[in-house]
Amino acid sequence: MTYPRDVGGGGLGTIDSCLVEEQCGWTSDALVRRAFGAIPGPIIHCQGEQRERYLLPAVRGDIDVGLGMTEPAAGSDAAAIRTTAKRDGEGWIINGTKHFITDGDFVDTVIISAVTDPEKGAKGISTFFVDKGTPGFRVARVQHMMGMRGLNHDELSLEDVRVGPEQLLGQEGAGLSQMLSFVNAYRLGGVGARAVGMASRVLALATDYAQQRKQFGKPIGEFQMIQEKLADRHLRRPHDGAEHRLGDRSRQGSA
Numbered sequence: 001m002t003y004p005r006d007v008g009g010g011g012l013g014t015i016d017s018c019l020v021e022e023q024c025g026w027t028s029d030a031l032v033r034r035a036f037g038a039i040p041g042p043i044i045h046c047q048g049e050q051r052e053r054y055l056l057p058a059v060r061g062d063i064d065v066g067l068g069m070t071e072p073a074a075g076s077d078a079a080a081i082r083t084t085a086k087r088d089g090e091g092w093i094i095n096g097t098k099h100f101i102t103d104g105d106f107v108d109t110v111i112i113s114a115v116t117d118p119e120k121g122a123k124g125i126s127t128f129f130v131d132k133g134t135p136g137f138r139v140a141r142v143q144h145m146m147g148m149r150g151l152n153h154d155e156l157s158l159e160d161v162r163v164g165p166e167q168l169l170g171q172e173g174a175g176l177s178q179m180l181s182f183v184n185a186y187r188l189g190g191v192g193a194r195a196v197g198m199a200s201r202v203l204a205l206a207t208d209y210a211q212q213r214k215q216f217g218k219p220i221g222e223f224q225m226i227q228e229k230l231a232d233r234h235l236r237r238p239h240d241g242a243e244h245r246l247g248d249r250s251r252q253g254s255a
């Protein structure tokens with residue numbers, strides 16, 4: 001949706017893509033999620049032959065690409081990764097563990113973040129394409145999530161994985177900013193807007209149920225407590241307008 005038209009994408013802006021994501025959240029959309037999520041944003045930094053090898057096929061849907069940023073000790077703090085990539089001739093040798101990687105076992109290649117220069121802190125992190133089947137690169141275990149069970153989430157192990165210089169994505173040292181600029185956009189649409197769609201669906205299902213389920217001779221939706229719960233949820237819907245801000249209890253009371 002959001003990739004530029006000149007690489008085959010839909011060219012949608014942030015608001016448009018959030019509206020689509022919200023509608024997808026309304027559905028049971030594991031496969032749509034897979035199709036959207038299988039092109040992590042940093043891929044846009046492909047240069048030269050990488051565009052033909054990864055970017056264009058990914059946007060066409062011919063290959064699936066994963067994102068390997070998170071580690072057991074580095075979640076929100078993406079700069080705290082311990083995975084390393086050390087120079088070896090013209091290429092690199094990567095060692096480390098990634099976890100919670102969506103469809104890590106399904107995708108054809110994973111963009112892996114690794115420390116290339118420990119002296120440079122946040123500017124010493126780079127990203128690499130590591131293809132499925134590369135010696136030393138394997139799925140260590142499948143990690144079961146509370147939700148999104150239509151997709152897999154995996155721990156990935158990298159032991160002395162050799163990659164060539166052509167596997168470096170973009171500039172050396174630019175890895176963290178590549179990752180975070182994508183994650184910030186993804187959290188807005190893929191997480192935030194999608195959650196709004198899911199919450200709206202849950203409210204609709206609960207409202208239907210309250211009208212159908214009968215106790216004490218009438219639908220439970222006629223009981224004041226149930227009505228209050230549903231009304232309260234309705235007022236919390238962020239897309240109903242800025243005046244109904246999340247957590248603004250005084251407004252909900254007056255409404």
Ligand SMILES: Cc1cc2nc3c(=O)[nH]c(=O)nc-3n(C[C@H](O)[C@H](O)[C@H](O)COP(=O)(O)OP(=O)(O)OC[C@H]3O[C@@H](n4cnc5c(N)ncnc54)[C@H](O)[C@@H]3O)c2cc1C
Binds near residue numbers: 069070074103
């Ligand atoms: C369904 C799913 C799919 C995922 N897919 C991928 C993927 O494909 N690739 C990938 O690399 N990662 C993936 N992740 C991992 C995801 O990026 C991390 O879960 C996320 O970065 C948070 O890290 P964490 O889970 O370790 O939580 P933590 O960083 O340990 O955070 C725990 C809690 O502390 C809060 N917190 C942390 N820091 C602060 C702070 N400074 N101030 C206030 N509160 C704070 C957080 O908001 C959270 O509530 C996925 C996660 C999930 C749930």
